[in-house]
Amino acid sequence: MFAHIYVNRLKCILKDKQIIFWTLMFPILLGTLFYLAFSNLSSAENFSRIPIAIIDNSEYQNSMLKTTIAYVSTDSGSENKMFEVTLTDEKGAEGLLKDNKIKGYILLKSDIGIKLTIKQSGLDQTLIKSFLDTFSQMNSTFTRIIQSDPKKYSDPSKRTELLKSSGYNSSILLEKAASKSKPDTTVNYFYTLIAMACLYGGFLGLKEIGALQADLSPEGARINVAPVHKMIILLSALAAALTVHFAEILVVLAYLIFVLKINFGDQIGFILLLSFVSCMLGLSFGAFVTSVVKKREGIKIGILTGASMFLSFLAGMMYVDIKYMIIKNAPIVGYLNPANLITDGFYALYFYDDHTRFYINLAGILIFTALFCIGTYLVLRRRRYASL
Amino acid sequence: MQVFKAYFLVIKKNLPQMFIYAGIFLALAVMISSLNKPTPAGEFSQSKIRLAIFNNDTKSQITNELKGFLSKNTEIVLLEDNNEKIQDALFFRNVEYIIRIPAGFAESLRSQKAMQIEKTSVPGSTTAIYTDLLINNFINTTLRYVKFEPLISDKGLAENVKKDLEINTKVEMKSFDTYSGNTLSIVYYFNYLSYSLFAILILGVSAFMMVFNNVDLKRRNLCAPFSSKSLNFQIFLGNLVFAVCVFVVLVGFSFVLYGRDMLTTNAALMCLNTVTFTFAAISASFLIGNFASPNSAPAITNVVTLGTCFISGVFVPQQFLGSTVLSVASFTPTFWFVKANNEIGSMINFSSENLFRLGGYMVTELVFAVLFLVIGFFVAKKRRVTKG
Numbered sequence: 001m002f003a004h005i006y007v008n009r010l011k012c013i014l015k016d017k018q019i020i021f022w023t024l025m026f027p028i029l030l031g032t033l034f035y036l037a038f039s040n041l042s043s044a045e046n047f048s049r050i051p052i053a054i055i056d057n058s059e060y061q062n063s064m065l066k067t068t069i070a071y072v073s074t075d076s077g078s079e080n081k082m083f084e085v086t087l088t089d090e091k092g093a094e095g096l097l098k099d100n101k102i103k104g105y106i107l108l109k110s111d112i113g114i115k116l117t118i119k120q121s122g123l124d125q126t127l128i129k130s131f132l133d134t135f136s137q138m139n140s141t142f143t144r145i146i147q148s149d150p151k152k153y154s155d156p157s158k159r160t161e162l163l164k165s166s167g168y169n170s171s172i173l174l175e176k177a178a179s180k181s182k183p184d185t186t187v188n189y190f191y192t193l194i195a196m197a198c199l200y201g202g203f204l205g206l207k208e209i210g211a212l213q214a215d216l217s218p219e220g221a222r223i224n225v226a227p228v229h230k231m232i233i234l235l236s237a238l239a240a241a242l243t244v245h246f247a248e249i250l251v252v253l254a255y256l257i258f259v260l261k262i263n264f265g266d267q268i269g270f271i272l273l274l275s276f277v278s279c280m281l282g283l284s285f286g287a288f289v290t291s292v293v294k295k296r297e298g299i300k301i302g303i304l305t306g307a308s309m310f311l312s313f314l315a316g317m318m319y320v321d322i323k324y325m326i327i328k329n330a331p332i333v334g335y336l337n338p339a340n341l342i343t344d345g346f347y348a349l350y351f352y353d354d355h356t357r358f359y360i361n362l363a364g365i366l367i368f369t370a371l372f373c374i375g376t377y378l379v380l381r382r383r384r385y386a387s388l
Numbered sequence: 389m390q391v392f393k394a395y396f397l398v399i400k401k402n403l404p405q406m407f408i409y410a411g412i413f414l415a416l417a418v419m420i421s422s423l424n425k426p427t428p429a430g431e432f433s434q435s436k437i438r439l440a441i442f443n444n445d446t447k448s449q450i451t452n453e454l455k456g457f458l459s460k461n462t463e464i465v466l467l468e469d470n471n472e473k474i475q476d477a478l479f480f481r482n483v484e485y486i487i488r489i490p491a492g493f494a495e496s497l498r499s500q501k502a503m504q505i506e507k508t509s510v511p512g513s514t515t516a517i518y519t520d521l522l523i524n525n526f527i528n529t530t531l532r533y534v535k536f537e538p539l540i541s542d543k544g545l546a547e548n549v550k551k552d553l554e555i556n557t558k559v560e561m562k563s564f565d566t567y568s569g570n571t572l573s574i575v576y577y578f579n580y581l582s583y584s585l586f587a588i589l590i591l592g593v594s595a596f597m598m599v600f601n602n603v604d605l606k607r608r609n610l611c612a613p614f615s616s617k618s619l620n621f622q623i624f625l626g627n628l629v630f631a632v633c634v635f636v637v638l639v640g641f642s643f644v645l646y647g648r649d650m651l652t653t654n655a656a657l658m659c660l661n662t663v664t665f666t667f668a669a670i671s672a673s674f675l676i677g678n679f680a681s682p683n684s685a686p687a688i689t690n691v692v693t694l695g696t697c698f699i700s701g702v703f704v705p706q707q708f709l710g711s712t713v714l715s716v717a718s719f720t721p722t723f724w725f726v727k728a729n730n731e732i733g734s735m736i737n738f739s740s741e742n743l744f745r746l747g748g749y750m751v752t753e754l755v756f757a758v759l760f761l762v763i764g765f766f767v768a769k770k771r772r773v774t775k776g
Contacts, residue, residue, distance in 0.1 A: 047517050148537055149537075
């Protein structure tokens with residue numbers, strides 16, 4: 001009997017185009033849109049050489065600035081290439097700045113020293129200024145050292161030795177990566193997307209519970225008079241829904257990982273486990289809402305959609321900083337949000353070195369699932385219908 | 389005017405759904421404009437990256453000097469020294485650079501065998517390169533004094549380094565065209581408005597058309613004693629009044645939110661741009677209304693609005709989108725609407741050349757309007773012939 005109901009429920013679900021759209025096509029579509037919109041966002045913070053111009057005059061040609069710039073500009077063989085330099089006159093530089101071809105231009109004049117001209121403030125501009133500051137500050141250091149013992153530095157060899165120390169020593173900083181994975185914030189959007197897709201599995205729960213209750217659908221009335229234990233009916237229907245839902249989530253995951261190349265880390269087993277329990281959570285969430293809310297179907301769908309979206313919003317689907325604000329200021333709210341538990345589970349697998357946080361999330365998901373299941377069961381058990 | 393009245397009966401029934409779109413939009417607009425503090429124009433403001441310092445080497449003048457120097461040039465974030473908290477903060481960019489100064493660091497500087505400072509950053513990012521520059525500059529300056537003036541006291545060393553690092557490069561701001569005051573918020577408001585406007589129009593128009601395309605109702609209407617000309621005119625009028633209402637509510641709110649800042653030529657141009665976009669959106673809604681069925685309407689609304697908005701730069705600015713995405717997006721009116729808005733926002737020179745270009749964008753939106761309308765009529769005609 002179990003197999004009979006299971007197979008037929010499977011067919012019913014697969015023929016429901018609306019359900020398949022919202023639980024499978026919509027996440028894929030949204031994932032594609034996220035990908036199109038966010039793929040350049042993470043590379044936007046990557047450093048790319050800053051285009052600048054320098055006013056080409058005799059002061060510049062004879063200055064130490066020229067050697068220093070040469071050391072960090074594209075023409076040099078050095079690794080610390082910071083700038084893409086154009087040498088031009090003042091008029092040309094202004095034109096380049098106006099057309100956004102350069103971020104700023106540098107003028108060196110004996111009466112005013114170094115002057116940087118920019119159009120707007122920003123990190124690139126700050127970096128150019130900081131570089132020029134460094135240059136002036138180094139000169140000040142040399143002057144101060146020479147003044148402390150002018151006699152000693154009147155000897156040219158001593159002077160050369162001093163100036164040689166302008167070479168850049170950058171070995172003082174030792175990079176220690178925060179994690180084995182890149183701190184790429186945009187992946188969180190895709191994790192919340194999976195969370196949303198799992199919660200959208202609630203539509204399947206809604207459909208199945210609706211199909212089992214005699215007062216909600218004619219199929220429900222028919223099934224209720226069948227000589228089968230209610231538990232078997234319920235379990236077989238939910239098993240069918242879970243099969244479809246898990247298969248859908250696997251398709252969405254495969255699409256994100258293999259087609260869009262979103263990084264989920266490399267712990268495949270844990271990812272599958274998390275996806276599976278998240279599917280159970282979504283399904284039981286829908287079943288719970290359906291059995292508790294005694295209103296027409298449209299309202300139930302509205303509640304499911306609204307709740308899934310709101311919870312995903314809190315998990316950072318529209319604005320990733322929301323998730324961090326919650327983690328930081330009210331972690332308990334994060335743990336009470338099923339969408340955040342799922343998102344955070346994927347995040348923990350991606351970014352953390354150990355599994356503590358992952359297991360906490362997993363436990364949270366299982367607790368929620370159990371609560372939803374018990375709630376549904378309490379509402380649905382021993383239901384009798386005097387009239388329909 | 390029965391049809392006209394019926395039009396608004398249908399709209400009234402669907403108001404709650406439309407309120408959700410309008411409400412979320414307006415709430416977000418309020419939130420964003422309160423977050424977006426206008427930046428003072430015409431003055432250079434240094435970008436300050438978010439830095440966390442863990443100092444294990446407290447009792448020394450030079451480390452204190454380093455901390456002082458960094459707190460002047462960056463925004464110091466206080467962070468709990470806990471691996472998970474640090475990882476969270478870095479992933480969500482609450483902090484962009486973390487340094488750990490080892491015990492005995494100052495001593496090691498004095499003896500010219502500087503210990504390494506452990507740093508954690510976003511690899512390859514501009515913020516990392518900038519902060520590297522800052523820290524290396526401090527250390528190199530210190531090392532120069534230690535090397536060439538080995539007898540200098542700790543106090544003298546700290547003072548000299550401080551004096552050197554206070555030297556600043558002159559920065560001149562050239563303002564050709566920069567955002568000022570609230571303009572950036574207003575541009576964002578209008579860009580995002582396109583999403584809500586489009587969604588509400590599709591919802592309303594397709595809801596009405598689904599009712600009126602019902603075959604039984606259509607047959608009943610065809611034998612009613614008024615001309616199809618009058619029927620079509622009333623529907624047209626209904627669409628127009630509906631569109632005007634939505635326009636007034638959404639655009640009107642910008643005047644409430646931004647007040648005087650809306651009384652500029654830029655804002656007026658954005659309103660005009662919104663008028664042309666509304667035409668395109670209402671024709672698109674008419675076209676969609678001809679396809680939609682009650683089951684498919686929500687799916688189509690979501691796909692069309694989210695799809696066009698994501699690729700056209702509503703949610704993520706156009707500058708972050710790839711060129712392929714943008715060229716696909718240029719086949720939607722939303723793209724031209726957003727492009728025009730962005731240009732209007734940064735415009736200070738209303739030359740005929742600039743206005744002509746803007747006019748071109750708006751005409752493009754109107755061409756889309758006509759195109760959708762023609763296809764819509766074609767589909768409607770075809771349906772009339774086949775389904776009677």
